[in-house]
Amino acid sequence: MPRAGLTPATVVREAAVLADEVGYDRLTLAALAGRLGVALPSLYKHVRGVDALHQKLAVLAAAELADVLTTAAAGRAGADALRA
Template sequence: MGRAGVSVERLVAAAAEMADEVGFENVTLSALARGFGVKDASLYSHVRNLKELRTRLALFAGGEMIDRIAAAVAGRAGKDALAAFAGAYREYAHRHPGRYAATQIRIDQTLVADSPAMRRTAGITYSMLRAYGLDEPDLTDAVRLLRSTFHGYCALEATGGFAAPRDVDASWDKAVDALHTALTHWPREER
């Protein structure tokens, strides 16, 4: 990367690439500055600190991820939509491990509320789950179940945590089937 043209957008894009190459936890302003051929201090005119950069990266990656999920679930409902959602989620985690790790950090809720990508994530996820006839507070509980299942599976898979001879794709498909069954027979919250 050359010195010219450092911007917030280019900085976040470079951080995303770096996260996938060396891991999210290894993204630093110093390493990015070296990549741009500038001094560390010059990056502070674009971001206040590493925490802001990582937050911007999390929002960027979250936007990329929901774009892929939205494309996968378009025109689908029920189990078809759930399987497409799950598949796109897992594929993003595999292809972009550093960016995916960024999507798991805790972000200030004010920033989440102001983020079009995060609002879109909620909208697409809730829309898919409403096809199962879910309303609040069951929607929130179902979102938590899906996220913990998908993330847990992806995290274990990434670290080689599945040592049994059973094919991990077959187990994934079975987990999605089980989630569909759980969502179809969801224990409704008494109102």
């Protein structure tokens, strides 16, 4: 049974924070498990592996970028929206 409060979304968000701290290329499932206070095999209940985690991080980054761009362009039109 997954640890209470630990979901795929929380795993990915914490992985993003860890990647920002140690570098994306140094992000490991073992380091993430330690940070979350779970055994490494427990992470596999939330992500299928490091490749799946990287894919989920890419989706998160794209969503965050879309939010920033949407906010910057809100209420603007044409070239003004592009510059924002």
